[in-house]
Amino acid sequence: MKSLDHQFRDWNNYFIGYGYGTGEVYTLEALKKFMEAVEIGGMYDYRTLEKAVTPVAAWLLINLLIDADIIEYGTSPRHGWLTPAGNELKKFVTLHTSKELFDICCTSMFGEFYIYCCPEFCNCTDQSPCITQNRFWSKPT
Ligand SMILES: [Zn+2]
Numbered sequence: 001m002k003s004l005d006h007q008f009r010d011w012n013n014y015f016i017g018y019g020y021g022t023g024e025v026y027t028l029e030a031l032k033k034f035m036e037a038v039e040i041g042g043m044y045d046y047r048t049l050e051k052a053v054t055p056v057a058a059w060l061l062i063n064l065l066i067d068a069d070i071i072e073y074g075t076s077p078r079h080g081w082l083t084p085a086g087n088e089l090k091k092f093v094t095l096h097t098s099k100e101l102f103d104i105c106c107t108s109m110f111g112e113f114y115i116y117c118c119p120e121f122c123n124c125t126d127q128s129p130c131i132t133q134n135r136f137w138s139k140p141t
Helices: 004-016 024-037 046-053 055-067 084-095 098-106
Strands: 043-045 071-073 079-082
Touching: 004 024, 004 055, 004 084, 004 098, 024 046, 024 055, 024 084, 024 098, 043 046, 046 055, 055 071, 079 084
Parallel strands: none
Antiparallel strands: 043 079, 071 079
């Protein structure tokens, strides 16, 4: 089973990982500030998120994180809440600095040839495929 750092690296790579080490400086910082602006219980008000990361970044992240099953909402995504995977993501990014998140996702600290997995496909070579074990993406139904 992959470590929590590896699970976050896979999650980031799959959902917002097209920065090639250049964009992640900004996307990881925005993700961290966004998640820290979500209340402890997982509820959010879009105005708080807009204030935390600018309205542009807030609404891009709201859309992205709904697709990633990190956020759920009732009648409007202006007010929503975190899914269980979202609460895990909030906990993880809150406990790490932006620099640590960047190092986890974009450096070769795990070796030059990091093997990525995604929700639809696991590349793990051991006997414990991580498809259902990455705590940042939702469990298959
Ligand atoms: Zn895997």
